[in-house]
Amino acid sequence: MTSTPDHEQNAYRQGAPTPTPRPLERWFPRDPTTVGDDPDYRFTLANERTFLAWVRTALALSAGGLLALTVLDDVRGEEFLGIALLAISFLTAATAYRRWALNERAMRLNTPLPSSRLPLLMAIGVAVVSLVAALIAALN
Amino acid sequence: MLQHERTALAWERTAIASMVSGTLLARRAADLHVSLAALGLLQVVLGAALLIWTGLRYEQLHAPLRRGESPAHPDAVRIIGLTTVGFCGAATVIAIASAMT
Numbered sequence: 001m002t003s004t005p006d007h008e009q010n011a012y013r014q015g016a017p018t019p020t021p022r023p024l025e026r027w028f029p030r031d032p033t034t035v036g037d038d039p040d041y042r043f044t045l046a047n048e049r050t051f052l053a054w055v056r057t058a059l060a061l062s063a064g065g066l067l068a069l070t071v072l073d074d075v076r077g078e079e080f081l082g083i084a085l086l087a088i089s090f091l092t093a094a095t096a097y098r099r100w101a102l103n104e105r106a107m108r109l110n111t112p113l114p115s116s117r118l119p120l121l122m123a124i125g126v127a128v129v130s131l132v133a134a135l136i137a138a139l140n
Numbered sequence: 141m142l143q144h145e146r147t148a149l150a151w152e153r154t155a156i157a158s159m160v161s162g163t164l165l166a167r168r169a170a171d172l173h174v175s176l177a178a179l180g181l182l183q184v185v186l187g188a189a190l191l192i193w194t195g196l197r198y199e200q201l202h203a204p205l206r207r208g209e210s211p212a213h214p215d216a217v218r219i220i221g222l223t224t225v226g227f228c229g230a231a232t233v234i235a236i237a238s239a240m241t
Contacts, residue, residue, distance in 0.1 A: 038210035066164040079239035097221030
C-alpha cells in the first residue's frame with residue numbers, strides 16, 4: 001500500500017503532468033493552464049498583476065542602474081552602483097514568470113499558494129546597494 | 141470588472157516602464173557602440189506594441205469574462221517575462237563591458 005498526499009492524488013486525477021526534475025522547468029515551468037479547473041477570474045487577474053508588478057520592479061531597477069551609469073558619470077564608484085542594480089534587476093526578472101506559473105498552478109489545483117523569500121531578499125539587496133550609494137556619495 | 145480595468149492599467153504601466161528603460165539603455169549603449177543602441181530601441185518598440193495589444197485585449201476580454209472564461213494568457217506572460225530577462229541581462233552585460241573599457 002502506498003499513500004499519497006491528498007493534493008497529489010487530486011492533481012493526478014485532474015490530469016496534472018507528473019513533476020519532472022528537469023533544470024529548465026525549475027526556472028521555466030510548463031503552462032499551468034493545462035491542469036486543474038479555472039479559478040475565480042479575479043484570482044487569475046490578481047496573479048497577473050503580481051507578475052506585472054515584479055516585471056516593473058525589474059524594469060525600475062534597471063532604469064535606476066542605467067541612470068546611475070549615465071548621470072553620475074563623473075562620480076567614482078558609479079560603475080559598481082550601476083552594475084549592482086542591473087544584476088538585481090536581472091535576478092528579479094528571472095523569477096517573475098516562475099512565480100506566476102507556480103501561483104497559477106496552485107490556484108487551479110486548489111493547493112496552498114507557494115510562499116516566497118523574494119520580497120525579503122529584494123529588500124535586503126536594495127538596502128545594501130543604497131548604503132553603498134551613500135558611502136560612494138560621502139567619499140566623493 | 142474593476143479588477144479587469146486595474147489589470148489592464150498594470151499592463152499599460154509595465155509597457156510604459158519598458159519604454160523608459162529602453163530609452164535609457166539606448167542612451168547608455170550608444171556610448172559603447174552606436175549599433176548597440178538598437179537593443180534599447182527594440183525594447184521601446186516592444187513596449188509600444190505591448191501598450192496597443194493591452195488596450196485591444198482590454199476591449200476584447202469583457203465578453204469572455206462575463207461568460208466565465210479564464211482570462212489567463214500564459215503566452216503573453218511568457219513573452220513579457222522572457223523579454224524582460226533578456227533586456228535586464230543585456231543591460232547588465234553592456235554596463236560591465238562599458239566599465240571595462
